Amino acid sequence: MTTTHDAPATAQKPAKLPRAEDPRNPNMRLAAFFDEGTVELISADDDSGMLAAVGTVDGVHTVAFCSDATIMGGAMGHEGCKVVVAAYDRAMADRAPIVGLWHSGGARLAEGVLSLHAVGLIFQAMTRASGKVPQISVVLGPAAGGAAYGPALTDVVILGPEGRIFVTGPDVVRSVTGEDVDMLRLGGPEPHGRRSGVVHVLAESEAHALGEGRRLVALLGDQRVLGVDSVDDVDLSEHLPESKKRAYDVHLLVGHVLDEGSMVELHNKWAPNIVTALGRFGGRTVGVIANNPLRLGGCLDSPSAEKAARFVRTCDAYGIPLIVLVDVPGYLPGVGQEWDGVVRRGAKLLHAFGEAQVPRVTLVTRKAYGGAYIAMNSRSLGATRVFAWPGAEIAVMGAIAAVRILHRRKIAAVAEDLRPTVELELAAEHEKITGGVDKAMQIGVVDEVVQPSLTRSALAVALAQVDTGSRGQHGNIPL
Amino acid sequence: MGHHVNAELVANVLKVVAQPGDRVEPEDTLVILESMKMEIPVQAEVAGTVAEVGVSEGDVVTEGDLIADIDAD
Numbered sequence: 001m002t003t004t005h006d007a008p009a010t011a012q013k014p015a016k017l018p019r020a021e022d023p024r025n026p027n028m029r030l031a032a033f034f035d036e037g038t039v040e041l042i043s044a045d046d047d048s049g050m051l052a053a054v055g056t057v058d059g060v061h062t063v064a065f066c067s068d069a070t071i072m073g074g075a076m077g078h079e080g081c082k083v084v085v086a087a088y089d090r091a092m093a094d095r096a097p098i099v100g101l102w103h104s105g106g107a108r109l110a111e112g113v114l115s116l117h118a119v120g121l122i123f124q125a126m127t128r129a130s131g132k133v134p135q136i137s138v139v140l141g142p143a144a145g146g147a148a149y150g151p152a153l154t155d156v157v158i159l160g161p162e163g164r165i166f167v168t169g170p171d172v173v174r175s176v177t178g179e180d181v182d183m184l185r186l187g188g189p190e191p192h193g194r195r196s197g198v199v200h201v202l203a204e205s206e207a208h209a210l211g212e213g214r215r216l217v218a219l220l221g222d223q224r225v226l227g228v229d230s231v232d233d234v235d236l237s238e239h240l241p242e243s244k245k246r247a248y249d250v251h252l253l254v255g256h257v258l259d260e261g262s263m264v265e266l267h268n269k270w271a272p273n274i275v276t277a278l279g280r281f282g283g284r285t286v287g288v289i290a291n292n293p294l295r296l297g298g299c300l301d302s303p304s305a306e307k308a309a310r311f312v313r314t315c316d317a318y319g320i321p322l323i324v325l326v327d328v329p330g331y332l333p334g335v336g337q338e339w340d341g342v343v344r345r346g347a348k349l350l351h352a353f354g355e356a357q358v359p360r361v362t363l364v365t366r367k368a369y370g371g372a373y374i375a376m377n378s379r380s381l382g383a384t385r386v387f388a389w390p391g392a393e394i395a396v397m398g399a400i401a402a403v404r405i406l407h408r409r410k411i412a413a414v415a416e417d418l419r420p421t422v423e424l425e426l427a428a429e430h431e432k433i434t435g436g437v438d439k440a441m442q443i444g445v446v447d448e449v450v451q452p453s454l455t456r457s458a459l460a461v462a463l464a465q466v467d468t469g470s471r472g473q474h475g476n477i478p479l
Numbered sequence: 480m481g482h483h484v485n486a487e488l489v490a491n492v493l494k495v496v497a498q499p500g501d502r503v504e505p506e507d508t509l510v511i512l513e514s515m516k517m518e519i520p521v522q523a524e525v526a527g528t529v530a531e532v533g534v535s536e537g538d539v540v541t542e543g544d545l546i547a548d549i550d551a552d
Contacts, residue, residue, distance in 0.1 A: 247519040294522075296488050297515040329515040332488060336542060398516055 019070045023206075026051035026066035029101050029140070033057070033064060033210045042090060043083040047071050049104070050080035052087040054096075057214050060221040063091040066101035069141055074104035076146055077111050081118030084150075088125035097134040097221040099213055100154065102163075106145030119146035126153040130475035131317035134220035138213045139163035139199075140206055142183065151198075155314050155476055156216055156266065158201040160209035164188055165198055193269045197307065200266040215264055219278045219285045220318055226284035226467055231460040237389070237452035244366060247293040250275055250325065253365070254290050257323060257456065259283065266311065271303035276311040281323065282460050284467070287315035290325035291376070299332040300372045302345040309348035310479040312356055319471030321463050322360035324377040330370045330397065346375065348479055353381040355474070359466040361459055364388040364446070369397050379445040385462040387450045394440040399427035406430070482525050482549040486540040490514035495536055497547060501529045509547045510534060527551040 019025055030039050034055030042063075043052040049072060052065040065087040067074035084100070091098035107115040129135060130153070137151030142164045151157045151165065159165070166187035173179050173186065185191065192199040201216075203209035239252040255263050258279035265277040273296040277288045289308050291298035300308075315322055331342060353360070353375070361384050362377045373394060377383045388394065396402065403426040404411065414422050440446040450458045490512035497509040508520040509529070533545035540546070 243518075245516065245518050247517050293517065294520070297517045297519050299488075299515060329517060334489065334542075401516070 022070045024069035024074075024103060024141070026068045026070075026101070029066050029210075030055075030064055032207070033066075033099065033101065033138075033213065034062070035059070043086065046079075048079035048083055049074055049077055049108070050083040052083050052090075054090065054094075057097075057099075058218040058222065060217055061094060061096045062099060062217055062221065063087050063094065063096050064099040064101065067104040067141075067147070069103040072105070072108065074102075074141065074147070075106060075108045076104055076115060076119055076122075077108040078114050078118035081115070081122050084122045085125045088122075088129055091133050092129055095133060097136065097217050098129065099136045099138065099217060100150060101210075102137060102139045102143045102147055102151055103141030104143055104147035105169075106147050116146070119150075122146070122150055123153060126150065127475065130155075130477070131472070134217070134318055136213055136216050136220075138209050139165055140209060142169075144169055148187075152478055155220075155318075156200045157198060158203055158209050158212050158216075159189055159192060159199040160203050160206045161189065162206070163199075163209075165192055195270070197267060197270040197303065201264070202268070212264065216278070219264065219280075220320075223285040223318075223320065224280075224283050226282040226321075226460060226464050228282060228457070228460045228464050231282040231456050233454055233457050235453040236455050240365065247297060249294040250290045250292040250298075250327070253325060254288050257281070257288060257325065257459070258286070263288075267307050271301075271307040273298055273301065274304040274308050276307060278315075278320070281463070284463075285320050286323055286463070287311060287320050288323045288325065289377075291328040293327055293329075296332055297329050298327055299329055300346065300349070300375060301332040301337055302340045302342045305342070305346040305349040305375065306479055309352040310476075312349070312352035313472070313474070313479065314476050316352070316356040316358050316472035317474060317476045319358055319469060321358050321467060322356070322377070323459060323463075324360060324362045324383075326362060326364045326368045326373075326376040327366040328368055328372040328376055330372045346371075349375045350381065352479075353377050353383075355472060356382070357470045357472045359384045359463050359470070361462045362386045363450075363455065363459065364392045364394060366391075367393040367395075367398075369393075369395055379447075384466050385448070386446050387448050387455070387458060387462075388437045388440065388446045389452055389455075390437070390449055392437050392449075394437065394446065395434065399431045400424075402434075403427050403430050481530065482527065482551045484509060484521060484523065484546045484549065486512070486521070486542055486544045486546055488512075488514055489539070489541050490519065492534045492536050492538040492540060493518060495532060495534065497523075497529045497532060499529050499531055503527060503529060503549060512540070521546050523547075523549055525549055525551040 038055035135154035137154045140160045164183040164187045193202045262280035275290045493513040494511040503523040527549040531548040
């Protein structure tokens with residue numbers, strides 16, 4: 001990590017507004033974030049470069065701090081860092097969510113190692129709070145160097161359209177490597193939303209970014225109680241195609257499992273073959289994880305396993321029950337995946353589910369094959385309850401693929417034009433012996449076959465029975 | 480601006496749906512791939528006009544291969 005210049009990291013230099021009118025004034029940003037009229041400053045409004053306050057968000061007592069980008073572009077000195085650490089102490093004492101509104105070029109160069117030390121103390125405070133109080137970052141301008149790693153240590157990062165996150169800025173990149181790159185390409189919405197996984201939520205405007213921050217504070221900070229009676233049944237199979245071979249976008253299904261309009265998706269564009277979303281279910285905050293067949297056929301791969309693992313641990317740390325919607329053909333095969341560490345990164349998901357203390361129910365909608373079956377909150381990893389829709393397949397692999405391996409010699413011995421017929425016969429026999437939901441129920445890896453039209457209420461009953469406030473006792477390392 | 484749509488995984492090209500010159504909207508299907516024993520539609524992410532389709536039915540594509548090029552509006 002490097003320090004950056006004290007000057008603002010913004011490229012454009014508009015005529016300087018008086019601080020009271022500057023939209024980067026932290027007083028204005030904090031006022032826009034909290035419920036109207038609830039902001040109470042807990043730090044001096046001076047030239048430290050940071051301002052902190054308490055207030056409410058949808059009625060939830062919340063602590064927030066905000067870079068003061070009107071002073072040295074929000075660069076962080078030791079006084080400003082003290083403000084952030086004090087805000088963390090307050091959040092921990094109050095057991096309140098804490099939100100950082102970031103717009104900072106990084107550590108103050110003029111302060112030298114003193115500022116680096118102070119930034120490190122923020123990281124320490126964030127890590128101590130990890131898994132204890134929800135932490136949300138809203139990046140509204142450049143967040144460079146230390147200001148980049150601050151948000152990265154928190155549970156959820158929201159990026160506004162002007163947000164830019166990077167360790168070293170374009171000038172340093174150019175002088176060191178000769179690479180000519182601008183801030184947008186280096187650390188804007190596209191790279192962080194789609195490629196790096198740094199950002200969970202991309203916002204269209206500063207107001208939208210603050211609004212998404214508010215929604216997440218409400219979901220994490222005011223989880224409420226699951227009202228079984230308020231969960232209406234609808235036919236969820238409507239959101240899947242008739243053909244079992246056909247891929248589909250699982251977002252519709254996730255949206256209809258959750259209470260209407262309550263879904264906040266995290267990492268929408270990164271690793272899109274798995275969907276992770278917070279929302280309400282029967283009024284209670286829940287997390288949903290779903291394979292998305294539209295992308296990569298819904299296969300698990302390195303990034304998607306990592307994304308899901310972090311989400312499971314986030315939910316577990318804050319006591320948020322999980323609903324896992326399974327339609328997975330397996331792990332994505334290939335050299336690229338193996339070299340990308342699908343074994344190491346995939347193991348994170350096994351570990352995350354294996355340790356999770358929150359109630360977590362699984363629903364197999366169409367199929368669950370192979371190692372990916374285990375990883376998607378199977379019975380063996382400790383699922384609270386496992387449901388399957390009629391006709392769901394739970395197997396090591398598809399029946400045809402299995403008989404091609406098991407009966408390789410037998411199939412090779414018949415004439416080529418007869419092979420498909422023979423394969424089908426063998427597959428039907430194989431399915432009778434090994435596959436199908438009936439067999440899965442006999443073994444005890446599926447508890448109940450449930451009709452799509454009765455699924456919501458079944459999930460609600462299963463979750464409500466075990467929702468006693470258990471949660472994992474661990475931090476939420478950014479996996 | 481040309482918007483490239485690339486294959487995300489190794490697959491057979493089952494069906495080419497969009498042709499050069501076609502108008503497309505986000506989520507319109509350009510090509511249907513077959514992989515992992517599934518039919519996986521490749522969709523447009525932007526609205527625009529299809530400038531080029533890089534595959535034919537029966538082709539095998541690998542990760543990163545060009546599926547189509549869209550002149551975005």
